Amino acid sequence: MSNLGTFCLLLALCLSLYGLFASLLGAALKQHRIVRSAERAAIASCASILLALVSLLYLLATSDFSVEHVAQSTSRDLPLFYKLAALWGAHDGSMLLWVFVTAVFSGIVVFQNRFRYRDMMPYVVAVLMFNLSFFLILNIFLSNPFDELVQVLPGGTMQKFSPPDGRGLNPLLQYWAMVIHPPILYLGFIGFVVPFAFAIAALITRQLGDTWIRTTRRWTLVTWLFLGVGLILGGKWAYVELGWGGYWGWDPVENSSLMPWLAGTAFLHSVIVQERKGMLKVWNVLLIVITYLLGIFGTFITRSGIINSVHAFADSKLGVFFLYYMLLVLGASLYLIIDRLPYLKSERRLDSVLSRESAFLFNNLLLLVACFAVLWGTMFPVLSNWVEGTKITVGPPFFNNVGVPIGLMLLLLTGVGPLFAWRKTSVESLKKAFLWPVILALLLCVVLLAAGMRSFYVLVSFTLSMFVLVTIVQEFWKGTRVRVRKTGENFALAMVNLTLKNKRRYGGYIVHLAVVLMFIGLTGNAFNRETSQAMVPGDEMQIGRYTLKMTEYHEGEAANYQYGRATLEVYSGGKLIRTMQPEKRFYKASEGQSTTEVALYSKPLEDLYVVLAGPSNDGKRYEITAHVNPLVWWVWFGAAVMVAGTLITLLPDKRSSFANAQLTIAEAAEIEMGVKAR
Amino acid sequence: MNSHATDRRAHSALSGLGGGLLLLCFWAAAAPAATPGDISRAYKETCDRLVCQCGCNEQLSVCAMQNCSSATPMRAEIRERLQKGDPVDQIVDSFVARYGKKVLSAPTTTGFDLSAWIMPFVILCLGLVVVVWVAVRMARPAAEAVQPELPPVDPRVEEELKEFEKEI
Amino acid sequence: MLIATCGLLVVIAGIYVLTPLFKEPGGNLEVELLAETELDRLLARKAMVYSNLKDLEFEYKMGRLSDGDFRRLEAGYKSEAAKLLQDLDRLGVAKDLDETIERDIAARKAKLFPGTAEKTRRCPSCGAESPLGKSYCADCGGKL
Known part of the structure; x- marks a missing residue:
């Protein structure tokens, strides 16, 4: 099964490389059938990667510990759901997920536009396949999830071996928001490749009107939405699972997903100016290049181990490749932009500084400065180490x-x-x-x-x-x-x-x-408060307007962890309002690693957030930390409103007779092909 | 008169919303007065300013590892010294002397580290200059070309415009 | 077993990917016919000018613009629309835009799918012939 997986990835790589060269060749020779073949290669490569993904999921589900990834990130006692989710619990598997999403996006683009924008599509396919090939190469040769465990015998010979049980999924990741957070974030990181590919195709074919923007508007919005939702879910996870009372820690990995979101927000705004006024053409192309690169940069930070972070997949050797790739993409894009500058002239002038257009300019400026500040703070430790040779930390106080x-x-x-x-x-x-x-x-x-x-x-x-x-x-x-x-x-x-x-x-x-x-x-x-106290059942503690009375401490065992659970009654104004049960879990498989399960009482006005930190030093009492975090509820509520608002902008427009002929011919061709197929 | 009624309704909705927010903020403003004890605030501040040295790279106030080899003794020391009456700055300085600058959770404001703080705002100012320059430059030629002779308005435009409005 | 599976996968992928090279017609006809044309671009820009005009009117009614500015800007957009209409006329867009688009599509389709473009379909409710690719009958409006 693991060999089949590797084979599928190799096949996908061959197909995507073929797609890259065939589409360019087809465009150069003006032979459209070669382009069609290239497009089929893109779809076939997507199918092949799907097979690889399925085989890895099969290995995970059946706990085949001869495969390193399975042994490193699952254990027998893990529920099936988490076994499958362990796909992205380590960097090689998560890279496969990344590759899969990339391939699916490429496939969808090819399918969506099979009768549209035929002159641009060869280059779009080429860019998408270039992007896919790069990640496939990394995934196959540097970070292969199908690698098998080998043992060096005393004689120096190597032998395959399969440990009796795996090391288990990092318990911190065993939470629903954490399970869906990486895939959603990936959808958000990767999706920007589509507008990027269309922008490059527009540059190459010199069609620098707003066609590429109109075509990719939905892609950009959906991508941006996913990235935003991914960020929020990450925050929710940190809030409920890490137990320090906050949801955003300015961690390098969090920052690296914030940056493309900020740049993407700027892009969403500035394309409106181009659509409406035919202005800011150079800027928009540049902005999408930046946004795409920041997405790659995010993976670079996560996977290169260049910066210390809880989220980072420690120490993988991919960093240099990302760096070269980013430089190559940046260089090529800049060359194309400079070469096509005459085609990127504004169609109109600014009528007045007091206008929506200039408001958009300032919006872009501020979003990009915010983006730069995050980038600067994230990279400053590296810079400082380089300039002064001292290690320093750039943490939340700086970013705040x-x-x-x-x-x-x-x-x-x-x-x-x-x-x-x-x-x-x-x-x-x-x-x-x-x-x-x-x-x-x-x-x-x-x-x-x-x-x-x-x-x-x-x-x-x-x-x-x-x-x-x-x-x-x-x-x-x-x-x-x-x-x-x-x-x-x-x-x-x-x-x-x-x-x-x-x-x-x-x-x-x-x-x-x-x-x-x-x-x-x-x-x-700004109004967060916290207190901690060592308590035994019967003790009371005070925070804000709440009185917490500990009534019970209970120890027990679940399938893959042991837990200690405190029961606290919460009184406010003398009335019992809620019983809370913070928990501490000790996972058997992961060398006894522990997690805190926060007990949360969330109201629009304030959250009461109670953590069981564990037994106190003398072992007789239990350390309880309580936080009162005002207004946190509004962050999640705001996020929900943001999703709703974005969905409204995504609602389909009614078809109008003012639609252009190109779309109509594309539809006619679609129907015709359908009739032919029948 | 219908629109008057709607005006009023919208007005009351508006003031309702505004009032709600007012109340919320009023409550929030009154809240911090309840925070007790200076020690706990100083303790929080100190923990925020220092980074746990166990490798998690998080602030002392954040590292959630139980019996962390670094955070636990550091916190104990901070609590003890605060109780003795040592000022926060002095405690932080002594940790810097022991572990080096990397124990601070933010760059200092001297030497090269200062650039960490300044750079984003330098970029902001540069960006402002560029944006204003671009806006002014883009706006100028339009002012010179006051009203070029406009082609006569096509009656079809009005017709199509009506149709366009109907369609969307 | 593994080798056989892999071999099978390669063969399937190979056939799928290489078929167009032999089956599809040569040349670049499809690209030319399915690409965006001048007509498309003019129509898209015209739709944009109209939507700008609508926005302008809306903003004027919201009280954002002075009367003078509104009139000046409106005249600007309208003359732009008039110019686009002239350009469209140049492309041979007669009085009926729909008809021109239909003609354009029919011409392209005839080249793309020789032999099929003339085909018609009989309406199930009234029996009139409609060109293929339409979803509603032109005579009675029934669904085809």
Whole structure:
């Protein structure tokens, strides 16, 4: 089975390399049948990788410990679900998942466009296959999940061997959000290759209108959504499973997934300018190259071991290859952009600095500066080691101090930007549009000051949140009013129709609203409190308005771990409101590694977060840590709103007779092929 | 008159939302007053500023390993010295003397480390200059070319526009 | 067993991938016919200008623009649309755009699938002939 897996990967590599060269050859010779063959190679390579994936899943499910990956990341007592999820529990298997997702994306692109953009497609296929081949090569030759365990016998001969049991899946990973977090994050990292491939194809074929952007809009949005959801799930996992009371630790690996998300956000905004105005063409191509490279860079950080991190797959030898690949891609893209500069001229001029267009410019600037700050902080230890020879740490205090002002500026722009009209805004209208948001925001600020709030950032954050919130509500309200006047619909219906007829604009506002909600949640951090106390049943502890009374300590055993569980009654104002049971687990297979299972009582106002840290030093009492984390709930709620808003922008548009002939001919060809096949 | 009613409804929705947020913030502002004891705050601050040396590379306040070979004695020492009345800076300095700069969770503000703090804002300023320059440069030629002679408006445009509106 | 499986996989993949080389027609006809044309680009840009115009009107009604600016910008977009219409006229787009697109597609299809483009289908409800590829009957509107 493991040999079959390796073989399938090799076959896939041959196919993808064939696809790369055949598509370029077909384009050069102007022989379309060669391109068709290349496209089939892309699909066949996807199928072959699927086979490899299935065989690895089979090995995992049947606990074949002669395979190193299976022995390293599963054990017999692991539930089947986690056995399968262990596919991405170590770097070689996760690389296979990565390759698989890449191949599936490439296959979908080929299939979707089998009658469309025929002149661009050879190059799109070439870029996709180049990308796939690179990861396949790494996966086969440097990090093969099908490698078998070998034993060196005393005589020096090597022999295959199969240990009686595996080492077990890292217990920290045995949590639902952690199980789906990597695949979702991968969808987000990898998806940017599609707009990237179309951008490169557009450069090569000199078709630098907005075709490549229109074609890939959905890909970009879905990718961005997955990346965002992946980040949030990662945060949720850290919050519930790591037990230190927070959800974002500015870990290098977290940072490396934040960076493409920030760049992708910038890209999503700036393509609107190109679609509407035919401006920023160079910038958009550059931006998608950067976004794609940041995705690769994220894998580089995770897999090269260049930076210390809890998430990193320690010490694999892939780093150099990623570096060369990134340099190659960057060099080639820059060369193409410079060579095609004459085709990338703006079609229009900026009419006024007071316009939506320039608001987008500032949005891009801030997002990229945020991206740079994260990159800079993440890489600074390497840089410092290089320049000064000293090892230093760049941790949360750095990112918080640098990130907060930039984040607040972005928040401000979220409110200000949409108030500007395209092309030119009248100063009068700006005054009107700003009036209520500013008044209400200032009012809030005064109230907060009067209430004794003195923390500068908290004040600014809440004030700006209020400001943006009011601008968004005002947008919906004004827009609905215009529609009510025009159509005579009632207010609610008009608001729904308004949103559905302008999905991108109002869906976008809902995403902005989500950003505000999340900022409220993030600001709550400033009020976090924690206490810890060693307790025995009968003891009480106090945190905020809660009294925690320990009633019981219980030890037990589950299939693959032993646990200790404390039972605490939570009283507030003398009333029992909840019983909480924080747990500590000791996993049998993983050398007794332990995890904390947090007990959580989550309300919009605040979370009560209780951790059983373990027995105290004398072994007679149990260390309980309790956190009160205000407003965390809003982060998750905001994330849900963000998903909803993005889905609205993704809703399909009604087909209009203004659609171009190319799509119609593509459809006609599709029907024709269908008839022929029948 | 219908729109007046809707105006009012939207107004009340608006003020409801605003009021909710106000209340929320009011509550949040009042909250920290309840935080007891200076020791625990100083303890948290110290732990935030230091990094666990067990290899997890996390702040002392974050490392969740039970009986961590590095975090546990460090925390104990911090608690003890805070109780003795040592100021936070002094405790942090003594750890730096023992382990080197890598025990700090953020770069210092001297020498090369300062660039870590400054660089993002330098880039921000440079970016601002570039964006403003680009915006102004892109905007200028349009002002010169005031209203070139426009081709006469085609009556078909109005027709198609109506149709377009119907379709979306 | 393993070798046989691997061999089988190679053969299947080989046949699947190489078939188009022998089955599909030579040359680059498909690319030319299925590529974006000038017509496509003009139509897409026209749709964009109209949607810009709609947005402009909307923003004006929201009170974002002064009267003067609105009129100036609206005139700009409208003349752009007029220019695009002229360009489309140049391409031979007669008064009916749909008809032109139909003709364009029919011409391309005739070249792409020689012999099939003329084919028609009989409407099950009224019996009128409709060109292949349509989903609704042009006569009675019934589903084909």
